Amino acid sequence: MTRTALRNPLRHREGEYEIKFETYRFYLKCIVDFLRDEYNEWESFGEKAIERSQGLKRFSNPDQGYLNRFLKNAWNTEYIASNARFIDIDSVKINNQWKPIQVYYAIYTAGEALSYLVDGEKADSHRKCLRKLSDFLEKRRLPPWSFAFKGPCGKRRNEHYPVGFPRALSIPHNLRRQGVKPVEMIAKCLKAEHAHRFDEDFRKEKGRFKYKFDPGRTTILHFLYRLRIKSNYRDAEIFLADAPESDIKEFSENLSEFCFWTMLLFEVFIIRRCGYDCFADLLREYKSKNKDAKQLQKRLAFYEENSRQIAQRGS
Numbered sequence: 212m213t214r215t216a217l218r219n220p221l222r223h224r225e226g227e228y229e230i231k232f233e234t235y236r237f238y239l240k241c242i243v244d245f246l247r248d249e250y251n252e253w254e255s256f257g258e259k260a261i262e263r264s265q266g267l268k269r270f271s272n273p274d275q276g277y278l279n280r281f282l283k284n285a286w287n288t289e290y291i292a293s294n295a296r297f298i299d300i301d302s303v304k305i306n307n308q309w310k311p312i313q314v315y316y317a318i319y320t321a322g323e324a325l326s327y328l329v330d331g332e333k334a335d336s337h338r339k340c341l342r343k344l345s346d347f348l349e350k351r352r353l354p355p356w357s358f359a360f361k362g363p364c365g366k367r368r369n370e371h372y373p374v375g376f377p378r379a380l381s382i383p384h385n386l387r388r389q390g391v392k393p394v395e396m397i398a399k400c401l402k403a404e405h406a407h408r409f410d411e412d413f414r415k416e417k418g419r420f421k422y423k424f425d426p427g428r429t430t431i432l433h434f435l436y437r438l439r440i441k442s443n444y445r446d447a448e449i450f451l452a453d454a455p456e457s458d459i460k461e462f463s464e465n466l467s468e469f470c471f472w473t474m475l476l477f478e479v480f481i482i483r484r485c486g487y488d489c490f491a492d493l494l495r496e497y498k499s500k501n502k503d504a505k506q507l508q509k510r511l512a513f514y515e516e517n518s519r520q521i522a523q524r525g526s
Contacts, residue, residue: 228452234385235438235449236462238400241393242431243465245355246472248393253472257513260476261520263351264483270328273485277333278324279493282481285321286497288313289474290504293467300456307463308442308450314470315439318432321477328484341436345428349375355397356476359428360405371405373398374428397431404437405429435469471506478510479521487514487522 250256292313297303319337326334326343334340348356354375362371373380382398383391408426442450450462482490494511498504514521 226452228446228448229454230386231441231446231449232452232454232462233458235441236454236458237385237388238396238434239462239465239469241391241396241400242355243468245393245397246468249354253475254513256472257475257479257510258517260353260479261517263353264480264521267480267483269486270331270484273328273489274333275489275493277327278481278485278489281320281324281327282493283497285317285324285474286501286504286507288317288320289470289506290501292317292470293506294503300459303463304451304454304459307459308447310463310466311435311438311442311450314466315435317470318435318473318477321474321481322432325477325481325484328481337436341430341432342427344432345430348430349428351480353476355394355431356473357430358397358401359430360398360401361425361428363425371402373402400434401429401431404434407437408433471510474506475510475513478514482514482521487518491515491518 246256250259292310295306295310297306319340322340322344323334326332326340326347329343329347334343345359349359351357352375357375359374360371361374376398377394380398381395382402383395385396385399385403405426408429409424441447478490491511491514494507494514498508498511501507
């Protein structure tokens with residue numbers, strides 16, 4: 212049996228916002244459950260990320276000011292997002308409306324630093340950064356970040372296809388809860404997000420048809436962007452919907468956990484590309500100004516313990 216709960220949480224609460232919150236909550240839960248099932252602990256995942264980063268060549272003369280700008284932004288935002296503590300459930304619910312934005316920006320700003328180190332070009336935009344990161348992470352073969360949907364919509368809206376998933380993949384309904392594997396619900400999440408991007412990213416041009424439009428790889432980074440847009444601009448009510456206290460708390464905790472694992476992943480690749488000493492200097496300077504950044508301190512201890520493996524130059 213998977214970690215996924217075998218229940219129908221919508222039996223007694225079927226409002227529009229409740230259904231949407233339950234959908235997003237369960238997508239996020241399945242992502243975190245997949246991480247725990249696949250890698251067990253974050254330290255073992257960190258070791259796997261170090262292994263997958265081998266072969267990346269050292270980036271010569273990186274713009275340290277640019278890296279410093281985005282990494283400090285990322286660390287500050289992660290700290291704010293992950294260290295808010297509320298006793299009453301109403302405060303947790305209100306914070307859940309803002310937390311997806313904070314988590315997204317923590318990951319996005321760290322992603323700007325990583326995307327720059329991928330090819331030396333500064334993205335400085337959400338769309339370009341997410342595209343570069345999605346292309347880069349697919350090649351690293353570290354699920355669930357390497358999972359993707361890609362391809363055009365097609366005349367029958369079924370020409371897009373999964374990438375990096377197990378071959379025998381069954382994609383369930385988003386509200387199915389019995390017998391669902393986390394990897395299957397992640398596929399459903401990305402398939403749905405890919406369809407959203409068909410509708411939202413398409414721009415009609417001369418001689419171009421929507422069924423031929425391909426938005427590129429859709430990954431869980433795009434799902435996180437979706438949560439940010441929903442909570443910031445369009446449907447803030449989703450995150451204030453009535454839900455069991457356990458679900459409200461779980462949503463907040465899973466956002467923090469996903470943020471931690473993703474920051475770990477990005478930082479390992481950043482270290483490999485810019486050099487351990489360069490990264491450690493930036494991190495220690497930040498740590499001296501914010502001694503309460505516990506999540507960052509845990510990762511720093513891990514990097515110091517594995518500094519020899521991370522510092523090895525790529526071929």
